[in-house]
Each structure stands twice: as structure tokens, then as C-alpha cells.
Amino acid sequence: MITNALSAGWTLGTHQVFATRRKWLSVIVVLLPALVALPPRLFSGSPPAFIYGQLVMTLFTAILVPFVAIFWGGAVISDEVEGKTLVYLWTRPTGRMAVLASKLVAVFFWQVLLLLAALLGVFLVLYAGRSSLTVQSELQALAWDLLGLGGGAAAYGALGFFLAALVKKPLGIGLVYIFAWDNIVNYLPGYLKMTSIRHFIMVLKSQGPSIEPKNQFTSFLAESTTTDAQAITAISVVIVVCLGFAWALLHRKEYLGDDPARSQ
């Protein structure tokens, strides 16, 4: 019985990513990075590893992964709330969480798959026609990047899920976090950067040295002693804590739908 309900949640998650009007976001996620990589490949003399590193650092780590993950993570709940379809999930014998959990897993799975496709697209654009030796040496970097970005996507996704459980419109808060807070604290000395998911992704990323800030002062500010193990642990903690709080909120929360004065 539960497996059938979980499978329904998976179907719902897949439907959300590919069958709704938001499928265009999925298309953009896959194609945009490759399109962005094309001009530097054609017109810049920089080595592919450098361009690749820049793209991972700027486009993926700072924009694409946080935005897509927080958006989809929040949409798992907020689409149901705004579309008033949560009632169908809430009134099923498997309980409130089973379907929602499998929907979240499905959304995360497809999100990581889309990011992988996007990374591979960039890789192909930059390394097409290069010697197989160069490509082989960079494949390991690609795997590490995927690991870091996948972990980051899971953490941002869990944060989005938590925010959606907390407030009706989670995207605004999510955007402030990823585009303001995440940016600022990474260039502040001290432990504030420990509140940034992006910081931990940057620790895990493979292409760091080539794109660290050149300026000595900013290098000092951005300096971090966080290890890979600490980053993995921190990302795991963010995921567990966000999902835990979201679960607790969802168990207690009443979704009224309309204004009660009109909906009674």
C-alpha cells in the first residue's frame, strides 16, 4: 500500500518538473550553461579548465544550483498550497508525509539529473575536439563538481522545502538568502560564512584555486579553513535540520486555503 502511495508521490514530482508549464525552467537549466560556455570557447584564448572553473563557480554555484534547488524544493509544497491541491494529499490513508516525501525525492532526483546534463553540456562545449588525455584528467573534476553541486542542491532544496512549510510564499526569502546573504557572508572574516550553503559547496568544488579572488585583501576575507569532511557534514546537517523542521511544521500546520470568512 505504502509503495503505491510513494509511487504516486514520485509521479506527482515528475509531473511537476516535466509536465507543467515549469518544464521550460528545466529546459533552461539544461541548455543555458552550454550556451553561456559557447562564446568563451569560441572567442577566448583561456584554457577550457579555467572557463569551466569560472562557470562552475559563478553560474552553477552562485546562481543556477541555489536558485533551481530552492525554487523546486519550495514548489514541492507551495505549488500544492497555491493550487489548493494539498487537500488531495492530506486526505489519503498513507498520511500527510508519505506522498510529499516521495514527491520531494522525485523533484530532487530530476533536479540533480538536469544539473548533470547541464554540466555535461558545458563539458562537451569546452572539451569537444580536445585530446582524450585532457578530457580524462578533467573527468575527475567533473565528478567532484557534481558531488558538490548535488550536495548543495540537496541543501538548498531542503531549505526551500522548509521555507515553504513555514510561509506561504517562500521564494522571496529564498532569493534574499541566496543572492544577498550567501554572497555577503562569503567575503566576511570569521564564522559567519558557516551560515552559507554556498561556502560549503565552494569548499567541495574542484576548480577553486583558479578563480579565488585575486586581490590580497579579499583573499584574506574569503579565506576559510573548512575541510571537505566539515563541508560534507555541514551540508548533511542543513539537510537534516531543514527537513526535520519542515516535517514538524507540516504535522502541526492547518492549511486554510481561502480566507475563512469566505470559505466556511
Next chain:
Amino acid sequence: MSTLVPDLKPDDVIQFSHVSKWYKDVIGINQVTLGIGPGVTGLLGPNGAGKSTMMKLMTGQLRPDTGTMQVAGKNPWNDSTVFREMGYCPDTDSFYEEMNAQQFVILMGRMAGYSAAESRRRAEESLARVSMAAHMKRKIRGYSKGMRQRTKLAAALIHDPNILILDEPLNGLDPMGRHEMLTLFKELGRSGKTVLVSSHILHEIENLTQQIALIHHGRILAEGQIEDIRALIENQPLTLRVETPDRHRVGAELAAMETVSSLSYAEDDNSVVVRSNRPESVYETLQTGVVERKYSVDGLTALDDNLDAVFSYLVKE
């Protein structure tokens, strides 16, 4: 009016006991005690009376602030197994718009725990039951209001629940659709299921069932058979139409009665319209007159022994 709200019975499938629900400082329902047993029951009240609040409490979407509430002996807020026995058709017109009705109802079947094949079989059966078989492959986005209502009903019926909570299920249906759905609800009620149908349209419910609960401003005003509720309302004059070829003779006799508060002659037919605080005295007088061959009476109709009148009386009180 407390006499109009009977105590809970052990066989009541749905039980509210002194339940109140607040939306911040707005009260949704106030100290509601209500029992609903098998068969079709109409939950009636104007918009904003508290019908949807009650249904959301029954379906575990809201938690009572005070009192206790049970459906099939379980608390729907924290025991989701109750939904094995319960189907719910919400009043909101919400769907996964890009799906078609078949996909949507199959999804509901899967969420109810059925395999893909079983969900498909049940979905097709359920959609056929609400006359949606011909349209089930079309996207929901393009459906009329009536088709959307039918799709929601099919989703509520897919797991053949013993308890059906239907929030304004006839909204948007055309007359033919209403007739079909009313027939379906009656069938379900006759088969022993507990069917609770909310509406703010009185005649809709009157055509469906005689068992009603009236709610107004978050309070249950009355519960039971329409006639019984009417009979319990004391000091409310009942309007009767007496069809007779001897209307002046009948009118003269009735006008002389102390219990008759008003009397008029209908212009276009042979009838007298009379209002009385004690309608049984009018019945007795007419019966005596007929037996004594003073006049003949062709028909006697209680004009306001219907839900509309009952509701007006109760709300006025």
C-alpha cells in the same frame, strides 16, 4: 432550540462533541455537538455558516480548538487510516490542470494504496459512474465546471469509501447533472454508506434527503427529519392550502376558529389559504366538516412545511 439538536448516538459514524474552531478572532463553528449516521444527511446553511469548517474538521485538515471529534471512531487530525473509509470532495475547484481526468483519478487511487492496474480499473469505473468516461482523456484545464465537479466526485469514490463527505458537490452542475448526482447520492445512501452533502441551496437538499442538519453562524440550529424539526418549532404558524369547491363555506368555518391567524381566498382556483398556530385543529375541523357533509375538500397542502420555511423560522429565532 437545544431540543432540536439530539444527543449523540453510539452508532453515529461522525461525531462532534462540543467542538469549536476559531480562525484567529473569527469563530468558524461554536460548541457544535452533532452525530451523523448512515444514509444521506444534508448539511445546510448560508455561505459563511460553518459548513466547510465542519467538513475540514471531519477530513483532518483542521484541528478542533475545543471539544472532540471522531469519524468512524478515529480522530482524522492524527489518524490517517480513517481515509481508507472516507472519500472527500472538496469545495475548492482545484486540480493538477495538465492532467486528464483519468490520470488524476488514477493518481488518487495510487495515493489510496492501489496498484497501477487496480487504480486504472477503479478510475475508469469511478469516472463512468459520474458520466465522465467519454471525456476522461481530455486535459482538466479545458473542462467545464460541471465536468470538474464530476472528476472530483470520481476521485472521492475511487476507493469505494463507506463515508463520503461532499462539500457543495452540486455547484456548477447543469439540471441533468444535478439529477444524475442526486440519484447517485441516494443510491450510495441506500446502500448503507454515510453520505454527508453540504449545500446552501435548500431545495437541492430537500430533493435529496429528509435528514438534515441546519447550521448558522457556526452553530447547529437543528438536526433530524425535516418534518420532525418543523413539528418541534412551537408557535410558528403553518400555512395550509385547502382545495375545495365550497371555499366560502370552508373559509367561514375556519375564520371562526381562534387558532387561525389569517385566511385568504386564492384568486385563480378553488382554494383557501389559511395560517394557523395549531394546524392540527384545522385538520380536525376540516375532517369533521367533510364527515358531516357540510362541504367537500379535494386537497390539503402544507405550503411552508419545507426546508426553506424551517430554515427561515430557525434563523429568525
